[in-house]
Amino acid sequence: MNYNELRHFADSWGLVAMTVVYLVLIGWTFLPKGRERGDEAARMIFDSENENRDADHG
Known part of the structure; x- marks a missing residue:
């Protein structure tokens, strides 16, 4: 997996995952x-x- 594929995955599914966790x-x-x-x-x-x-005042 190269940088562009990883970035594309993070831009699309990473946002969805963070939104689901937040909700x-x-x-x-x-x-x-x-x-x-x-x-x-x-x-x-x-x-x-x-x-x-x-x-303290016991």
Whole structure:
């Protein structure tokens, strides 16, 4: 495979592959468990802050 064939493949199918991966990763967040995991991740910093404060003043 020479450079021109590789470049043609990357220009056509590489773009399609990157688009599919992008759509899958964006769509993954809208799955039913995605909201729960997102909410848990958003609260994670506050949970560890409270645990550390309770342990220090114990």
